[in-house]
Amino acid sequence: MKKSARGVDPSIRKFDLNIEKILEDWEVYHGIREVIANALDEQLLTNTKDIDIFQGKINEWHIRDYGRGLRYEHLTQKENLEKLKNPNVIGKFGIGLKDSLATFDRKGIDVSIKTQFGEITLGKSEKHGFEDIVTLHAYIYPPVDPQFQGTEFFLKGVTQSDIDKAKNLFLKFSGDLTLEKTQYGDILKKRDNTGRIYINGVKVAEENNFLFSYNITSLTKSIRKALNRERSNVGRTAYTPRVKNILLSCTTKTVAEELVKDLKNYSSGTTHDELNWLDIQEHAVKILNAEEKTLFITSEELIYSSSAVDEARDMGYKILTIPNNLRDRIRGNTDVAGKTMVDLDQFRVVYTDSFTFNFIDISKFSKNERDIYQLTNNIFELIGGKPRVVKEVKISDKMRRDFITNMDTTGVWESGSGRIIIKRSQLKSIESYSGTLIHEIAHANSGAPDSSRHFELELTHLSGVLCSNSLKR
Secondary structure (H helix, E strand, O other): OOHHHHOOOOOOEEEEOOOOOOOOOOOHHHHHHHHHHHHHHHHHHHOOOOOEEEEOOOOEEEEEEOOOOOOHHHHOOOEOHHHHHOOOOOOOEOOHHHHHHHHHHHOOOEEEEEEOOEEEEEEEEEEOOEEEEEEEEEEEEOOOOOOOOOEEEEEEOOOHHHHHHHHOOEHHHHOOOEEEEOOOEEEEOOEOOEEEEEEOOEEEEEEOOOOOEEEEOOOOHHHHHHOOOOOOOOOHHHHHHHHHHHHHHOOOHHHHHHHHHHHOOOOOOOOOHHHHOHHHHHHHHHHHHHHOOEEEEOHHHHHHOHHHHHHHHHOOOEEEEOOHHHHHHHOOOEOOOOOEOOOHHHHHHHHHHHOOOOEOOHHHOOHHHHHHHOOHHHHHHHOOOOOOOOOEEEEEOOOOEEOOOOEEOOEEEEOOOOEEEEEHHHHHOHHHHHHHHHHHHHHHHHOOOOOOHHHHHHHHHHHHHHHHHHHHO
């Protein structure tokens, strides 16, 4: 469709685009971007088939949607109430189309638009009432095909490169792989080592040190305010809160594993920017904890609790080193599935709860072992009798490992069952058996762990009672 084909048709109407100043830094592909954006919006609003972008004649490109058709009224600059009510469309105001037409005119691109309501071209004419001022006008012709569906732009003079640059600004044509969708937007697999920030499918920024790309579909006030006519160079402060919302809403192991893998580089300072946010670190490990058996441990704990780490590996745990502040953040908390996070302290609880003793019946004792075990009540008498909290004393040849000494424990006090459990090897002598028994009685009476002040005081007290009663005899 050529402008010259219409000649000076008396039915032509001229619509003053009223453009005095255009965006001087816009290139042809910026104008094409606005045409594509409008076409995609119309496709979304009318639920019609995909838009077409194809080359016709040499250097002539077509962009067509199959919606309701462009009217000359759409060339006015005003808020589009329909688009304002739809959060997923790209445009909101009648600015982008006029900017694109002005750019095409400035760059020498021949533009024709075809709809069922008429055909539109561009030209320069005197401003009505001010013949000394010439402005850009849209020339409106009667429709050639009143049954035509949608809107088709004919752009003569654009290149393949112009089209490619414009299409590269849209998620629809980017080929970016969606990893997960959330209520705030989508997490996308990064390509070409560049993170891209899209807003409703249009690229507005690039992030070289982001782990992922993102398509923000739920806009905040700050994002709306930051969106300019160019839809580019939107500042990070505007979209960072939404990127965090997207990550904190993700639930898939795929995303969590990528975050956790990157977190391993924390100590070397080579993590991507998302992993500098503590709440994102926390969310990632909470997903991982829910998905698989993982022990989260600091680098210091990895060195000083090697026996616990070895035991965890033997029990099928994946070991992940995390920063100290993250360890403090997750300690005692639950993951996304409501399970307790497994740091070193929690692993000890898990290990203790899962351990099964191998109790030995007295009939299996050797004579020496039986003779020593039968002195149990005598030992109790030396300290004033068996404490009420102690129900029984059991012997096992299998004991829990002490993760500090990396050796099996020789005795255990179980407050829940009221049992003192002593390793069978302690029955080799009265000294070793009685010493272990007194140690566990101190735990039973004090309710305190080793190295605590309360436990030490109780052990000292029992030693004094023991000596006193022995001397009286």
